[in-house]
Amino acid sequence: MFKSSLSPLSLARVVMAIMLVMAIFATAAYAEPAAPTSGEASVPEQCANGGNGESPYCIGSSPIGWINANVNSGKGNYAEDQFVPARLFIDGLVSGYRYCFGFGYDISQDNPGRPAVDYVGQYNFTLPNANPAAYTVHDPSPVAGVVPAPDSSWPIPVDPGLSTQRVGTIDGNSFTGPDPVPGNLYMWGGTITSVGFDDGEPYSNPNSLSGATGIPYDSGAVGEQQSTEFCFTASSTEAVLAVGLHLSKLSYWNAPAYPSGSPFHISNGTRGGKYSHGRTSETDLYCLDCDGGAGTHVNIGRKEAQLSVDAVTVPAAVTLADFSATCSGSTPVITWETVSELTNQGFNLYRGVDSANPDTQLNSTLIPSQGPGSAQGFMYTWTDTTAQPETEYFYWLEDVDFNGGTNMHGPISVMCSAPTAVTLSDLNADSPTVSTLSGWMIALALAALLVGLIAVRRMRTN
Numbered sequence: 001m002f003k004s005s006l007s008p009l010s011l012a013r014v015v016m017a018i019m020l021v022m023a024i025f026a027t028a029a030y031a032e033p034a035a036p037t038s039g040e041a042s043v044p045e046q047c048a049n050g051g052n053g054e055s056p057y058c059i060g061s062s063p064i065g066w067i068n069a070n071v072n073s074g075k076g077n078y079a080e081d082q083f084v085p086a087r088l089f090i091d092g093l094v095s096g097y098r099y100c101f102g103f104g105y106d107i108s109q110d111n112p113g114r115p116a117v118d119y120v121g122q123y124n125f126t127l128p129n130a131n132p133a134a135y136t137v138h139d140p141s142p143v144a145g146v147v148p149a150p151d152s153s154w155p156i157p158v159d160p161g162l163s164t165q166r167v168g169t170i171d172g173n174s175f176t177g178p179d180p181v182p183g184n185l186y187m188w189g190g191t192i193t194s195v196g197f198d199d200g201e202p203y204s205n206p207n208s209l210s211g212a213t214g215i216p217y218d219s220g221a222v223g224e225q226q227s228t229e230f231c232f233t234a235s236s237t238e239a240v241l242a243v244g245l246h247l248s249k250l251s252y253w254n255a256p257a258y259p260s261g262s263p264f265h266i267s268n269g270t271r272g273g274k275y276s277h278g279r280t281s282e283t284d285l286y287c288l289d290c291d292g293g294a295g296t297h298v299n300i301g302r303k304e305a306q307l308s309v310d311a312v313t314v315p316a317a318v319t320l321a322d323f324s325a326t327c328s329g330s331t332p333v334i335t336w337e338t339v340s341e342l343t344n345q346g347f348n349l350y351r352g353v354d355s356a357n358p359d360t361q362l363n364s365t366l367i368p369s370q371g372p373g374s375a376q377g378f379m380y381t382w383t384d385t386t387a388q389p390e391t392e393y394f395y396w397l398e399d400v401d402f403n404g405g406t407n408m409h410g411p412i413s414v415m416c417s418a419p420t421a422v423t424l425s426d427l428n429a430d431s432p433t434v435s436t437l438s439g440w441m442i443a444l445a446l447a448a449l450l451v452g453l454i455a456v457r458r459m460r461t462n
Contacts, residue, residue: 059142083126099233102227115258154192155185161215175253190234225271247312317402331385331387348406350362
């Protein structure tokens with residue numbers, strides 16, 4: 001039997017020492033979860049849906065799927081007024097902890113300014129089955145057409161500069177489209193708790209709630225950025241925020257074209273020197289609960305994803321339903337009907353006697369569009385009063401867009417006959433022809449009268 005030679009006091013000291021050592025080891029075994037490391041914490045990506053739009057699910061191997069690179073015409077295929085799915089992938093999180101960050105986009109580029117991404121909306125407005133959770137812990141093996149349910153959503157605020165106040169301008173032109181209906185932000189791996197800055201402003205530029213008016217979205221030499229903030233509570237080590245980038249409709253800005261290069265950007269962090277909710281810089285990922293509640297700041301560094309202008313199709317200024325020519329007597333009448341006039345200023349009408357040579361412009365000034373920028377169609381008629389009968393004419397119709405660009409339709413052809421009429425000339429009383437004709441006509445009339453009288457007498461006799 002073991003018998004200790006230590007006194008009760010000494011034994012108590014040994015026990016306390018052992019407990020202290022155990023506490024030290026326990027403390028060493030548990031450490032405050034590390035904050036996200038720079039370069040891994042926040043990556044913006046856009047959906048490369050394929051050069052022919054063959055990957056509407058945003059899944060597949062490079063260059064198809066979610067990429068943090070330039071999406072050119074070989075990787076993506078979108079159209080004006082569509083939404084490009086984009087996501088912000090945030091790594092290195094601690095489940096249950098609160099975070100605040102932001103994202104931005106280029107609302108314009110070039111000088112003078114041209115519209116790029118004029119606002120953000122729901123990620124799946126254009127590609128309903130795009131999967132922002134693909135290849136993350138939330139959906140490591142994605143299946144085409146199957147999108148896991150997000151963990152949270154939040155209404156995207158409408159930019160007041162494009163809606164209630166209409167104070168934002170690009171190249172001096174205000175937004176003339178309908179008020180945007182942006183939809184929702186969606187998140188996998190977290191619960192969104194707020195969107196916008198803590199001073200009540202939904203976006204960084206312009207400061208519209210303060211009553212500012214006429215603030216340009218293109219005041220810089222290369223355009224302007226827009227951005228917003230969001231806060232969330234993580235439920236995973238990885239979170240994905242999904243948003244759609246609206247490709248500006250040029251006619252809504254009276255813009256002749258998109259900016260050159262790759263103007264459609266999404267970036268991590270906020271823009272314009274604005275940040276709040278405890279963040280200390282534009283690219284600061286702030287963890288409110290890290291470091292025992294003291295909070296930690298990690299400057300992620302700016303990262304961007306771009307879409308090239310050659311991956312975006314702008315519809316033709318005019319879509320024609322009919323272009324034809326008929327005759328009204330000996331006069332050609334040219335008619336045309338449009339399906340839409342999305343970027344149309346008006347028309348020019350040309351004529352020629354050779355199918356390869358439109359050598360005469362019939363209108364001295366532009367024939368104005370009945371609905372510039374309209375998605376509806378209209379009817380037009382032109383009567384060619386200078387045309388000569390018995391001549392085949394060829395006609396061409398030229399539409400002119402807002403930038404002065406032109407597109408020629410035709411030719412069509414028509415030949416109208418000369419008018420036919422009886423000319424009563426040299427018919428006088430002395431003419432033998434007239435005399436002979438008159439005599440026969442009188443004789444016939446008298447004969448008809450005589451027959452009628454005989455018939456009447458016989459009826460009375462009976």
